[in-house]
Amino acid sequence: xxxxxPIDKIRNIGIIAHIxxxxxxxxxxVLFYTGVSHKIGEVHTGDTVMDWMEQERERGITITSAATxxxxxxxYRGGADRKQFEHRINLIDTxxxxxxxxxxxxxxxxxxxxxxxxDGVAGVEPQSETNWRYADEYHVPRICFINKLDRMGASFxxxxxxxxxxxxxxxIPVQLPIGLEGDFRGVVDLLRNQAxxxxxxxxxxxxxxxxxxxxxxxxxxxxxxxIEKIAENDDAVMTAYLDGQEIGLDTLRATLRxxxxxxxxxxxxxxxxxxxxxxQFVLDAVIEYLPSPLDLPPVKGIDSKTGAEIIRxxxxxxxxTGLAFKIATDPFVGSLAFFRNYAGVVKRGSYIYxxxxxxxxxxxxxxxxxxxxxxxxxxxxxGEIAAVVGLKNTTTGDTLCDPQSxxxxxxxxxxxxxxxxxxxxKTKADQEKMGTALHRLAEEDPTFRVxxxxxxxxxxxxxxxxxxxxxxxxRMKREFGVEANVGRPQVAYKExxxxxxxxxxxxxxxxxxxxxxxxxxxxxxxxxxxxxxxFLDEIKGGVIPREFIAPTEKGIRxxxxxxxxxxxxxxxxxxxLYDGSFHEVDSSEAAFKIAGSMAFQEAAKxxxxxxxxxxxxxxxLVPPDFLGEVTGxxxxxxxxxxxxxxxPGLKVIDAQVPLSEMFGYATELRSMSQGRGSFTMEFDxxxxxxxxxAQLIIEGKKR
Numbered sequence: 001x002x003x004x005x006p007i008d009k010i011r012n013i014g015i016i017a018h019i020x021x022x023x024x025x026x027x028x029x030v031l032f033y034t035g036v037s038h039k040i041g042e043v044h045t046g047d048t049v050m051d052w053m054e055q056e057r058e059r060g061i062t063i064t065s066a067a068t069x070x071x072x073x074x075x076y077r078g079g080a081d082r083k084q085f086e087h088r089i090n091l092i093d094t095x096x097x098x099x100x101x102x103x104x105x106x107x108x109x110x111x112x113x114x115x116x117x118x119d120g121v122a123g124v125e126p127q128s129e130t131n132w133r134y135a136d137e138y139h140v141p142r143i144c145f146i147n148k149l150d151r152m153g154a155s156f157x158x159x160x161x162x163x164x165x166x167x168x169x170x171x172i173p174v175q176l177p178i179g180l181e182g183d184f185r186g187v188v189d190l191l192r193n194q195a196x197x198x199x200x201x202x203x204x205x206x207x208x209x210x211x212x213x214x215x216x217x218x219x220x221x222x223x224x225x226x227i228e229k230i231a232e233n234d235d236a237v238m239t240a241y242l243d244g245q246e247i248g249l250d251t252l253r254a255t256l257r258x259x260x261x262x263x264x265x266x267x268x269x270x271x272x273x274x275x276x277x278x279x280q281f282v283l284d285a286v287i288e289y290l291p292s293p294l295d296l297p298p299v300k301g302i303d304s305k306t307g308a309e310i311i312r313x314x315x316x317x318x319x320x321t322g323l324a325f326k327i328a329t330d331p332f333v334g335s336l337a338f339f340r341n342y343a344g345v346v347k348r349g350s351y352i353y354x355x356x357x358x359x360x361x362x363x364x365x366x367x368x369x370x371x372x373x374x375x376x377x378x379x380x381x382x383g384e385i386a387a388v389v390g391l392k393n394t395t396t397g398d399t400l401c402d403p404q405s406x407x408x409x410x411x412x413x414x415x416x417x418x419x420x421x422x423x424x425x426k427t428k429a430d431q432e433k434m435g436t437a438l439h440r441l442a443e444e445d446p447t448f449r450v451x452x453x454x455x456x457x458x459x460x461x462x463x464x465x466x467x468x469x470x471x472x473x474x475r476m477k478r479e480f481g482v483e484a485n486v487g488r489p490q491v492a493y494k495e496x497x498x499x500x501x502x503x504x505x506x507x508x509x510x511x512x513x514x515x516x517x518x519x520x521x522x523x524x525x526x527x528x529x530x531x532x533x534x535f536l537d538e539i540k541g542g543v544i545p546r547e548f549i550a551p552t553e554k555g556i557r558x559x560x561x562x563x564x565x566x567x568x569x570x571x572x573x574x575x576x577l578y579d580g581s582f583h584e585v586d587s588s589e590a591a592f593k594i595a596g597s598m599a600f601q602e603a604a605k606x607x608x609x610x611x612x613x614x615x616x617x618x619x620x621l622v623p624p625d626f627l628g629e630v631t632g633x634x635x636x637x638x639x640x641x642x643x644x645x646x647x648p649g650l651k652v653i654d655a656q657v658p659l660s661e662m663f664g665y666a667t668e669l670r671s672m673s674q675g676r677g678s679f680t681m682e683f684d685x686x687x688x689x690x691x692x693x694a695q696l697i698i699e700g701k702k703r
Contacts, residue, residue, distance in 0.1 A: 003316065003381050005086075005087070005088040007292060007293055007294050007314060007316075007381070007382060007383045008292045008294050008295075009086070009087045009088060009292065010087070010088050010090070010292055010293060010383050010384065011087060011088070011089045011090070011112065011113065011286050011287060011290055011291075011292060012090045012110070012111050012112045012113070012293070012340070012383070012384075012385055013089060013090070013091055013092070013111060013112065013113045013114060013115060013286055013290055014091070014092040014104075014107045014108060014111045014113075014114045014115070015027055015091065015092070015114070015115050015117060016104055016107075016108070016114050016115075016116055016117070016131045016135070017116060017117035017118065017127070017128060017131070018118075018119070018122075018125035018126065018127035018128045018131075018680070019127060019680065020119065021117045021118055021119040021122075021125070021128070021147060021148075022117055022119065022147040022148055022273050022274065023117050025147075025273040025274055026115070026117055026145065026147065026273040026279060026282070027068075027091065028273075029273050029276065029279040030070060030089075030091060030279060030282075030283060031068065031070060032202060033072075033204065033279060033280055033283065034070035034071055034072050034089070034283070035070075035071070067090065067091070067092050067338065067385060067387075068090075068091050069088060069089070069090055069091070069368055069375075070088075070089045070091060071086050071087065071088055071089070072086070072087055072089055072283045072284075072286075072287060073085045073086045073087070074283075074284045074287055074288065075206060075280050075281070075283075075284055076284070087287045089283075089286060089287075090384065090385045092107045092111065092385075104130075104131050104134060105134050105412065105414065107325065107326075108131075108134050108135055108137075108138050108140050109138055109323070109325055109412045110323055110325045110340035110385065111140060112140070112141075112290065112291045112292070112293060112295075112296055113140060113141050113142060113143075113286065113290030113291055114135055114140050114141075114142040114143075115142065115143055115144075115145055115282060115286065116128065116131070116132065116135075116142050116143070116144050116145070117144075117145050117147050118144060118145070118146050118147060118159050118162075118163070119147060119148050119151075119159075120146050120147060120148040120149040120151060120154035120155065120156065120159050120270070120272075121148060121151050121152075121153045121154050121155070121159075121647065121648065122159075122647060123155075123158055123159035123161075123162030123163070124159075124162040124163055124165075124166045124167055125619065125680065126617060126619050126654075126680055126682055127680065127682065128167070129166060129167065130682060132167050132168075139263060141260050141261050141262075141263055141289075141290055141291055142266055142290075143260070143266065143267050143268075143269065143282070143285050143286070143289060143290065144163060144171060144266055144267070144268040144269065145268075145269045145270070145271065145278070145282050146159045146160065146268060146269070146270045146271075147270075147271065147272060147273050148272055148273075148274070149177050149180055149181075149184045149270055149271065149272050150181065150182065150184045150272040150274070150275045150277075151181065151272075152181055152182075152648070153181070153647070153648030153649065154180050154181055154184070155180070156173075156176070156177050156180065156270055160173060160268055163266075163268065168266055170263070170264060170265055170266050171266040171267075171268050172225065172226055172229050172265060172266070172267060172268065173190065173222055173226070173267075173268045173270075174189070174190055174191060174226060174256075174267040174268065174269060174285075175187045175188060175189055175190060175268070175269050175270050175278075175281065176188045176190065176215065176218065176219060176222055176270070177270045177271075178195060178197075178212060178215065184272060184275070184277070185197060185277075186198065186209060186277065187269075187270055187271060187277070187278055187281065188211055188215065188219050189281070190219065190222055190223045190226050191223075191226070191249060191252055191253070191256075192249065193211070193219065193223060194208060194211070195208070195209040195210060195211045195212065196208060196209065196281075197209050198276060198277045198278075202276045203275070203276025203277055203279075204276075206280060227241065227247065227252065228241070229265060230252055230255050230256050230259065230265070231247070231255070233255055233258065233259040233262075233264055233265065234255045234258070237251060237252075237255050253288055256288075256289060257288060257289050260289040260290065261289075261290075261291045261295050261296070267285060267289060269281055269282050269285060292383070293314040293342075293382065293383030294314055294383075296314075298311050298312055298313040298314065298342075298343075299311075299312050299314075299321065299342040299343065299409060300312075300409075300410075301321065301399065301407035301408050301409040301410070302407070302408050303406070303407065303408075304355050304358075304406045304407070304408050305406070310407045312342055312343040312344075312407065313343060314342060314343060314382045314383045315343060315344075315382055316344065316345050316381050316382050317344075318343035318344045318382065319343065319344050319401065319402035319404065319405035319407075320341070320343065320344030320345065320346045320352065320400070320401055320402040321341075321342045321343040321344060321399070321400075321401050321402070321407055321409070322339040322340060322341045322342060322346065322352075322399070322400040322401070323339060323340050323342065323397070323398075323399055323400070323409050324337045324338065324339045324391075324394050324395070324396060324397065324398045324399075324400060325338055325339065325340060325396060325397070325412065326338040326396060326444075327394070327395060327396055327443050327444050328387075328444055335389070335390075335391065335440075335443070336367070336387045336388070336389060337387060337388045337391045337394045338385070338386075338387045339385070339386065339387070339388060339400060340384075340385050341380050341381065341382055341383065341384050341385070341386070342382065342383075342409075343382050344382060344402060345379055345380070345381050345382070346363060346366070346379060346380050346400075347363070347366075347378060347379040348363055348364075348365060348366050348377075348378050348379065349362070349363060349364075350362075350363050351363075351403060352400050352401065352402070352403065353400070353401050353402065353403040353406055354391075354393060354394055354398050354399070354400055355398075355399045355400075355401050355406045355407060355408045356397070356398040356399050356408060356411070357393050357394070357395075357398060359393045360403060361391045361392065361393065361394060361400070362390065363388055363390070363391075364388070364389045364390025364391075365388070365389040365390065366378070366379065366380055366386055366387070366388055366389075367386065367387050367388075367389065368386050368387075395443060395446075396412065396446050397411040397412040397446070412446075414446045414447050415447060415464065415683065416447075416492070417447055417448070417449050417462035417463050417464060417492055418462075418464060418465070418491070418492050418614040418659055418683050419462065419463060419464070419465060419466065419468075419469065419489050419490070419491060419492060419659065420460045420461065420462035420463075420489070420490045420491075420492055421460070421461060421469055421486055421487050421488070421489050421490065422458045422459070422460055422486070422487035422490075423458075423459050423460070423461055423473070423484050423485070423486050423487070424458060424459065424484060424485050425482065425483070425484055425485075426483040426484060426485060427483070430482050430483050430484065433480055433481060433482045434459075434476070434480075434482045434484060436480065437476045437479070437480035437482050438450045438459070438461065438476070440480070441472055441475065441476070445463075445472075447463060447464050447468070448461065448462070448463050448468070448472060449461070449462045449463075450462075460490075462492055464683065465681070466489055466663075469486075469489070473486055489663060491613065491614060491659050491660045492568075492614065493566070493568045493611050493612065493613055493614075493689075493697060494563075494568050494569055494570070494571045494611075494612040494686055495563030495564070495565050495566070495568045495569065495570045495571070495609055495610065495611055495612060496526060496570060496571055496572045496573060496609070496610060496612055496688075497524060497525075497526050497570075497573055497604055497607035497608055497609050497610070498526055498607070498608040498609075498610055498688070499525075499526070499606075499607045499608035500523065500524065500525040500526075500607060501523075501524055501603045501604075501606035501607035502521065502522065502523045502524075502603060502606075503521075503522055503524075503599050503600075503602035503603035503606060504519070504520065504521045504522070504580075504599055504602075505518070505519070505520050505522070505594075505595040505596060505597070505598035505599025505600070505602065506518070506519045506595060506598075507519075507591050507592075507594040507595040507598060508586075509591075514585060514586060515583075515585075515586040516586055516588060516590070516591040517582065517583035517586035517587045517588075517591055518548070518552075518580075518582075518587060518588070518590075518591030518592040518593070518594060518595035518596075519580045519581045519582065519595055520544065520552055520577055520579075520580040520592065520595045520596055520599050521577075521578055521579035521580055521599065522556070522575055522576065522577055522578070522596070522599040522600060522603050523575070523576040523578055523603070524573055524574065524575050524576075524600065524603040524604060524607050525573075525574050525576075525607070526572060526573060526574075526607075527572040527573060527574050528572065529572055529685060529686060529687075530572070530685075531572050532571060532572065533557065533560055533570075533571065533572075533573055533574075533575070534573075534574040534575070535553045535556065535557075535574075535575055535576075535577070536574065536575070536576040536577070537549050537553075537576075537577055538576055538577065538578040539577060539578070539579070539580070543579060543580060543581060543582075544577070544580045544581070544582055544592070545582060545587075547589070548582065548587065548589060548592040549577065551589040551590070551592045551593040551596070552577055552592045552593065552595065552596035553577075553596065554593055554596070555592065555593035555594060555595065555596030555597035555600070556575050556596045556597065556599075556600045558593075558597055559596070559597040559600040559601050559604075560573070560600075563604070563609065564601055564604045564605050564609050565609045565610065565611055565694070565698060566611060566694075566697055566698045568611065570604065570609075571612070571686075573604070575600060575603075577596075580595075610688040610689070610694065611688070611689045611694045611697055611698075612686040612687060612688055612689065613658050613659065613660060613686065613687065613688075613689040613693070613697075614658070614659040614683055614685075614686055615656050615657070615658055615659070615684050615685055615686065615687055616656065616657055616658070616659050616662060616681045616682065616683055616684060617654075617655075617656055617681070617682050617683075617684040618639075618654075618655050618656070618657055618662070618679055618680065618681040618682075619652060619653070619654050619655075619679060619680050619681075620634070620652070620653040620655070620669065620677060620678075620679040621647070621650045621651070621652055621653075621677065621678050621679065622650065622651055622653070622669075622672075622673045622676065622677040623649065623650060623651070623673065623676050623677075624650075624651050626672055626673040626674075626676075626677060627644075627651045627653075629672050630653065630669070630672055630673065630677065631653060633668070633672060634653065634655050634657060637657050637658070637661035637662070638657065638658055638661055638690075638693075639655045639656065639657035639661070640655060640656045640657075641653060641654070641655045642654040642655055642656060656684060658689075658693075659683075660693075662681060665679065665681075666679070
């Protein structure tokens with residue numbers, strides 16, 4: 001099969017936003033206007049295409065990122081040659097809720113561009129900032145869409161200003177809204193200096209209108225600023241601009257495209273997806289300004305044998321190089337591995353190499369996904385996104401490549417779970433099914449962990465929040481038929497050290513015949529928050545033979561799992577092995593492993609060990625009458641108020657509060673605010689718990 005779309009006509013994009021900004025509504029309009037669906041699905045009526053899981057439709061939120069393929073020709077390309085301007089858009093609709101942040105992070109890792117949707121009333125919200133940070137991390141070019149301008153209290157200027165203040169100074173409007181709230185009726189395209197309205201049952205007919213008289217001065221000023229910002233990115237255009245020449249539309253578009261791809265400009269569009277206004281222009285912008293796989297630097301990896309850097313351009317002639325970014329359980333075909341093909345061609349039935357795991361896999365079937373529908377294909381070319389059925393050993397973040405040219409791409413790092421619950425099956429039959437269900441769900445979601453408590457024999461599941469674990473338990477029941485009893489949520493505390501200390505560990509056992517002898521000296525010191533664990537080997541002159549260094553490190557790593565204060569995992573510690581001794585006959589790997597563990601525990605006890613608790617960033621929205629009571633309540637929860645701001649009819653409180661104080665807060669807030677308050681919460685960082693709180697944690701009185 002030949003390639004149907006040249007690589008420069010492919011766009012891999014994601015739609016990202018804070019919860020309730022209207023991402024799924026935008027996605028549904030995209031599917032309708034591109035002809036993928038013939039009916040517009042709505043979140044509030046529970047018939048969306050992209051939110052296809054039962055839980056998503058019931059709760060009106062997106063839980064898993066859904067992938068689909070659509071085709072679009074820019075609206076201004078008319079006539080007989082329209083078809084030659086058609087582009088393929090691989091679109092991923094991601095969740096906005098912080099508990100499912102893993103879906104956003106892994107999607108951005110493999111996407112070339114993003115459309116960031118904002119609520120025209122609220123502007124930038126906490127999850128918008130987190131998603132923006134992820135996009136910055138992966139250098140993803142993006143465009144903004146200020147949605148919901150038909151809502152009461154909507155403000156394009158206010159929302160745009162919040163993008164400038166809180167996200168990037170590089171944002172610039174390329175459109176202005178005509179009217180707001182109930183009077184919102186169209187947009188002005190600043191580059192073309194042309195106003196547009198939307199007619200028809202679903203806003204499918206775009207009509208040209210004159211720019212309203214009362215907006216002419218505002219449009220002139222905004223257009224001048226836009227052209228100036230574009231001109232700054234190209235010397236030739238800047239010279240023409242300063243000479244007072246009229247710069248052609250094609251030149252402005254081409255220069256803006258380069259600046260967007262280089263992350264120097266973020267164009268801002270506006271509209272109302274629910275009222276079918278403005279979405280077609282966002283599709284135009286995806287094609288005009290967001291990159292094709294060819295516009296971005298080639299993917300870099302390392303040779304798994306030599307460690308040398310390998311560069312793979314987006315080209316069908318290169319050896320196959322892909323990254324599995326999501327594993328999903330499909331009730332009809334089993335396990336689906338979503339992957340981005342960076343280079344080469346992969347065919348059905350061929351063998352590929354999983355260089356992360358070091359195993360060979362066979363490609364059973366290749367499918368293009370459309371939400372939960374599948375389209376079988378024979379092969380996938382460079383720059384495309386698809387899913388493979390039948391990979392046995394592949395998990396999220398694994399590199400898939402040509403067996404003859406192995407390469408390992410950078411892995412995706414995920415946040416650690418902050419909350420856990422104990423779970424037990426209701427019956428013996430459920431017990432057998434529960435193991436399978438939890439294993440499958442943990443394969444799908446890297447922020448979901450399953451562990452056994454060695455003291456009680458119970459199963460503990462951990463995740464990013466109460467909603468996350470609630471959905472997991474619900475999915476176990478619906479998809480795997482497992483009934484389970486669930487305990488109270490527990491906070492995932494950690495431990496660390498604040499000081500430096502040294503200790504030695506000696507393990508000597510004499511029993512008839514050969515004994516055991518291991519002896520090490522360690523130095524421990526704290527690392528910065530979030531650094532994890534670091535092991536340094538400073539053994540000189542062979543005082544400990546090389547073959548005993550790795551077992552010593554293994555012993556230390558095992559000791560990290562059970563901290564010295566209350567048995568929570570230890571993090572952000574550096575351990576240096578600097579001295580020790582060995583016995584010619586009695587020394588063994590097992591003895592050094594035990595000695596390493598003993599030395600680490602002793603050193604940790606001397607190095608001012610403390611308990612770390614997760615601190616959450618929360619944003620509370622309440623009517624002004626309840627502000628005093630709500631802030632007082634947050635202070636009583638050991639919260640720190642970071643800022644207060646206003647929205648139409650509401651006060652916005654930004655604060656940081658320990659997670660352990662936030663259980664049941666939704667109910668508390670409702671009763672304090674007569675049901676009119678709402679809040680969002682996301683993990684921010686770990687910090688040492690105060691002494692009195694730490695004592696309660698040690699005694700097991702604080703969950």
